[in-house]
Amino acid sequence: MSPELIVSLIVALGGGATVKLIVDAIKDRRRGITSAAIEQEQNALQGYKDLAAEYKADLAALKTEMRETQAANAERFSRIETELAVERSTRWAAVQYARELVALIVRLLPGTTVPEPPESLADHIIIPRKDLP
Numbered sequence: 001m002s003p004e005l006i007v008s009l010i011v012a013l014g015g016g017a018t019v020k021l022i023v024d025a026i027k028d029r030r031r032g033i034t035s036a037a038i039e040q041e042q043n044a045l046q047g048y049k050d051l052a053a054e055y056k057a058d059l060a061a062l063k064t065e066m067r068e069t070q071a072a073n074a075e076r077f078s079r080i081e082t083e084l085a086v087e088r089s090t091r092w093a094a095v096q097y098a099r100e101l102v103a104l105i106v107r108l109l110p111g112t113t114v115p116e117p118p119e120s121l122a123d124h125i126i127i128p129r130k131d132l133p
Helices: 003-014 016-108
Strands: none
16 A cells, blocks of 8 residues: 555545644654653663763872872982981991901901902992902
């Protein structure tokens, strides 16, 4: 059956009012589908907006935590660098003192054997050998 035949049959059976009712029903159904689709899209969009707001809050919290951690690390690194500088200064002062003591022992007590420095200081403290003039 062709659409024209169906329309003609409906018009013949019910008249123009029936056709108008059918057309209105189709339009209302389309509007209902369109309204439902729009409402569904709006609900989805609101869900995305809520999710974005939640992510934004989480990101702000993470940024705050990161800044606090960076500040704590900066303070810690500064303290460690200061301690390292003090340790280096102390170590070189001790090496220089040991050099002076070795020189004093060699000068005041000729023929005395000066103990070898620890391996970690052997490159920094030179003990004169007796077999060399």
